[in-house]
Amino acid sequence: MSHPTVALIAGLAFVLALAGCKPQSAEPDAEPDRVRLAEVGIVTLRAQAVVITEELPGRVVAWQTAEVRPQVSGIVQRRLFAEGSEVVEGASLYQIDPAPYNAAYDSAVATLQKAEAAVPGAQARFERYQHLVKQNAVSKQDFDDAVAALAQAKAEVATAKAAVEAARINLDYTTIKAPIGGRTDRSSLTPGALVTAGQTGLLTTIRTLDPIFVDVIQSSTNLLTRRHVIESGRLKVNGSHVAVKLKLENGAAYPLAGKLEFTEANVSASTGTVTLRAVFPNPQRLLLPGMYVRAVVEEGVAPGTFLVPQRAVSRNTKGEAIVMVLNKGGEAEERVLSVIRSVGNNWLVDAGAREGDRVIVEGTQYVRPGQKAVGAEVVIDQTTGEVLGKLPPPRRAAAPRAER
Incomplete structure (x- = not known):
């Protein structure tokens, strides 16, 4: 190999060695050596008047029920009604041999x-x-x-x-008439049967189905709590009219609203419950006696209260309800709440929360009181209580690259 060629190769090796000793330049997407703030989902509280309802079990009861019996003895000649049909008060039902x-x-x-x-x-x-x-x-x-x-x-x-x-x-009693208007049951006898005055066996039963009653069961404890809340002024009742809605056995909502008629002045010694009776219009005869339903009773309106998502509330060692909120400085702080009751997937709060509070509902595990965080407004699904569009876990700072 000639001398100029050896010199050229030696020069190139020296240049490459110098290049290898230089520190590598930072990549365009390299992160600075710092920790990013946690990203949390928040909900902003607004004071509002909340309609308080309670869902209670109930049974449908006929408005009126009449058991038809003969008042004179004799042979029944004819049945004068169609079984299961609607009859008016005074309609002829049976004809006894006169x-x-x-x-x-x-x-x-x-x-x-x-x-x-x-x-x-x-x-x-x-x-x-x-x-x-x-x-x-x-x-x-x-x-x-x-x-x-x-x-x-x-x-x-x-x-x-x-x-x-x-x-x-x-x-006149040889013609047995309907004592009330309503729907008839099946007939217990046919023409030619012998009946006697005052017999125990029924001929048929008539039930008035429009309007119709719903007997609702409520615990005496809840009844006392409701009265206490009303007396304390935290719950306002609009007059004596209490609206009631129904959920049917198949989960469908009954289309017509009813109203509460009265509350029994007696507590069951065996169950500790009180019966509330509501009345509903029933023009389509959709409600039938004996049906099991769920009654949604409107108890009143709680003015100036807040609905705090249940997912944001936890308990401290004292058993108090607490939430984490972001203050104006972006720092997390702990609040103790005064909870009245649950409303769907929320807690109804009348103390401890303020207008405009930014309550952390997602990412509370990433912050502690006094730490700063970045809040993003999220929407809560009121049916499930879940956050719509969950936030990803906060990104951690990349470790610095070592120099060569």
């Missing part, structure tokens, strides 16, 4: 006519003796007998009239 009762009525009428026929003669005798006794033409005893005969004749007329009325009532 022949013996027609005869009894006619006999009573004849007895009345006979009694009425005896009255004029007794009246005339009384009037005649009344004048004669003043002239001493008849004895006082004869006059007394005339007075008694007239009174007896009138009494017999009254007795006969009562017998006629009783016979007429029994004759």
